[in-house]
Amino acid sequence: MHRIINEGSIQLKIPKAEKISKEMGVFYNPIMGLNRDISILLLNSLNKKNMQICDLLAASGVRSIRFLKELNKNKIKKIIINDYDKKSIRLIKYNLKLNDIHSKNDKKIIIRNKDANFLLLSSAGFDYIDIDPFGTPNPFLDAACKRIARNGILAVTATDTSALCGTFPKVCLRKYWAIPKKNALMHETGLRILIRKIQLIGAQYEKALVPIFSYSKEHYMRVFFRNEKGKNNADNVIRLHGFFNDAGPMWLGKLFDKKLSRSIYESALRNKIFKSNKELLNFLHIIKEESKINSVGFYDISDICSKYKIKIIPKKFKIIEKIRKLGYGASETHFKGEGLRSNIPINTLINIIKQHKNK
Numbered sequence: 001m002h003r004i005i006n007e008g009s010i011q012l013k014i015p016k017a018e019k020i021s022k023e024m025g026v027f028y029n030p031i032m033g034l035n036r037d038i039s040i041l042l043l044n045s046l047n048k049k050n051m052q053i054c055d056l057l058a059a060s061g062v063r064s065i066r067f068l069k070e071l072n073k074n075k076i077k078k079i080i081i082n083d084y085d086k087k088s089i090r091l092i093k094y095n096l097k098l099n100d101i102h103s104k105n106d107k108k109i110i111i112r113n114k115d116a117n118f119l120l121l122s123s124a125g126f127d128y129i130d131i132d133p134f135g136t137p138n139p140f141l142d143a144a145c146k147r148i149a150r151n152g153i154l155a156v157t158a159t160d161t162s163a164l165c166g167t168f169p170k171v172c173l174r175k176y177w178a179i180p181k182k183n184a185l186m187h188e189t190g191l192r193i194l195i196r197k198i199q200l201i202g203a204q205y206e207k208a209l210v211p212i213f214s215y216s217k218e219h220y221m222r223v224f225f226r227n228e229k230g231k232n233n234a235d236n237v238i239r240l241h242g243f244f245n246d247a248g249p250m251w252l253g254k255l256f257d258k259k260l261s262r263s264i265y266e267s268a269l270r271n272k273i274f275k276s277n278k279e280l281l282n283f284l285h286i287i288k289e290e291s292k293i294n295s296v297g298f299y300d301i302s303d304i305c306s307k308y309k310i311k312i313i314p315k316k317f318k319i320i321e322k323i324r325k326l327g328y329g330a331s332e333t334h335f336k337g338e339g340l341r342s343n344i345p346i347n348t349l350i351n352i353i354k355q356h357k358n359k
């Protein structure tokens with residue numbers, strides 16, 4: 001049993017299912033619409049044309065079909081839409097036609113029914129590889145790192161956040177070679193652990209995977225890396241691995257490129273599909289502001305108040321205003337509602353919070 005839904009500018013036939021799970025025939029999760037929105041905005045914001053794109057684990061084909069419909073005209077030279085499941089391939093073909101895309105007559109669209117690693121390793125490489133798996137991306141990282149082109153973009157989703165965020169520390173150690181920590185910062189810690197793991201795989205092949213946009217949302221984490229080739233670049237990436245508050249090792253460098261974060265937000269504001277999507281705009285706005293501040297970790301105002309026995313928790317925006325007046329950077333963080341990203345020293349922040357209470 002199937003039904004037709006809309007996502008972005010496209011229509012899609014998907015299986016009717018009581019629950020979103022691996023068992024639904026062909027997988028489709030509407031919550032991941034935002035993951036796909038951001039992929040489109042990011043690729044449209046980058047100065048890249050004629051890309052060879054690999055949608056490695058395509059399921060219903062939703063991502064590729066949206067790329068074909070929503071990426072700017074000159075972006076795609078070739079797009080491979082792959083899944084090892086035959087049911088997926090049938091649905092991908094149906095969904096292409098549903099959206100008036102006639103893949104048989106269009107040489108740039110190639111549908112493949114291969115194991116992902118076989119597909120990657122038997123290819124000459126790609127400018128964009130999207131890994132969107134069930135759970136961990138681990139099985140696909142080695143081949144993807146080998147086949148990502150110079151200056152190419154590697155996009156990775158991980159949905160095994162309970163390991164990365166510290167519910168299962170042994171699993172994290174085994175799969176991501178690092179110690180997580182379950183506390184207010186766990187989503188940022190987990191994302192940084194994931195980034196470092198992928199960078200280590202890249203470094204083996206003298207590829208420096210530099211995060212240009214990364215985030216944690218709902219049940220998943222997502223990172224876009226630019227592959228800057230070369231031994232020195234790879235060494236420089238590894239130099240930024242280390243510990244933070246006894247979790248790690250993890251990536252201690254930037255999570256977002258500031259210019260790109262601004263450009264993604266601004267193109268969402270201008271885009272007729274995205275400009276009325278408040279959730280997306282709000283999320284991108286927070287990241288745009290967050291990307292201006294270079295810090296590992298953030299402050300949690302309610303944690304500080306409880307630790308220092310401050311009874312009245314001040315409003316986050318008031319504190320942000322005060323920090324900025326003192327000349328420090330400050331913003332919300334997408335990682336946590338009560339969080340505050342700032343480069344202000346903790347003691348100065350505590351004073352601000354205490355003074356605020358006294359007014």
Ligand SMILES: C[S@@+](CC[C@H](N)C(=O)[O-])C[C@H]1O[C@@H](n2cnc3c(N)ncnc32)[C@H](O)[C@@H]1O
Nearest residue numbers: 027057058059063083084085115116132133134
């Ligand atoms: C989470 S779904 C992908 C969702 C899709 N990217 C989207 O945006 O809706 C994962 C897909 O990977 C496929 N898959 C899993 N392991 C694979 C492998 N080794 N090779 C090829 N496809 C694989 C599954 O059949 C499934 O359709």
